[in-house]
Amino acid sequence: MSVVDLAAYLPNRNPAVPVPDFKSAMRSLAGAVSVITLGKGPSRTGFTATSVSSFSTEPPTLLVSLNMGSSSWAALRDEGAFAVNILAHDQAAVADRFAGRGGIRGNDRYVGWEWSRLETGTLGLDDAVAVIDCELDEAIERHTHAILLGRVRGVKVSPARQPLLYWSGAYQVLKPGQEGSSAR
Known part of the structure; x- marks a missing residue:
């Protein structure tokens, strides 16, 4: 499958938008908080994300955005699978832990909560709103991030x-x- 880079065909009509302005605009976009879990054993890691979206229903596929500078990027390339754990209203501490707050990294992020092994071998949070087990279908690298397309293998x-x-x-x-x- 090829990806066409439309930027090569379009003139740069506007200078880049200042990053603080872009971040301010994005804060207007409400999103569900998810923890993306990946890896196995001591190489287990994960990250907090609000950039998760349904991509296709046939076949069921999710889209997730991941910073390629993160330790999760290397783990994902090694394992080829991840789980999207959509967090419940009382799980902000899980989100903070996987966002790196408090300096806890890697496998230690999983301590303190109950997890179950999924079909792909990734762990899913037992009391999340939903857990979606995915096999990496494709990673599209752009700028500082990769767009992950995950083929859904299981849902709870x-x-x-x-x-x-x-x-x-x-x-x-x-x-x-x-x-x-x-809203109407």
């Missing part, structure tokens, strides 16, 4: 759990009664 859902959200630079929780409401 706990529908009674409310998700942890990230918006405006902080964790957020749905208020009672917000579930299932829609």
Whole structure:
């Protein structure tokens, strides 16, 4: 499969947007907080992400963004599998741990929570809102990040759990009664 770099065909009409302006705009985008787990044994690691999206339903595929400067990038290339653990409203400590807060790294990030081994060998968080086990289908390298396309191999859902959200630079929780409401 080939990827076309459209930037090569389009003139640079605007200078680069200042990074602080871009970050400010992205804080307006609310996202579910997930922990991406990967690796096995002592090489186990992972990271916190809000850049997770459904990519395709046929076949079921997810899209995840990963900074190629992270230790998780090397582990992912070695293992070829990852799990998306969509966190519940009371799991901010898990998100912080996998975001590297407190200086805890690698396999030590898993200590303190219950995990189950998934089909790909990756670990899934037992009481997450959902756990999606993926085999790496493709990694598209662009700028500082890779776009990971993960072919879904298994799904576990706990529908009674409310998700942890990230918006405006902080964790957020749905208020009672917000579930299932829609904007018109």
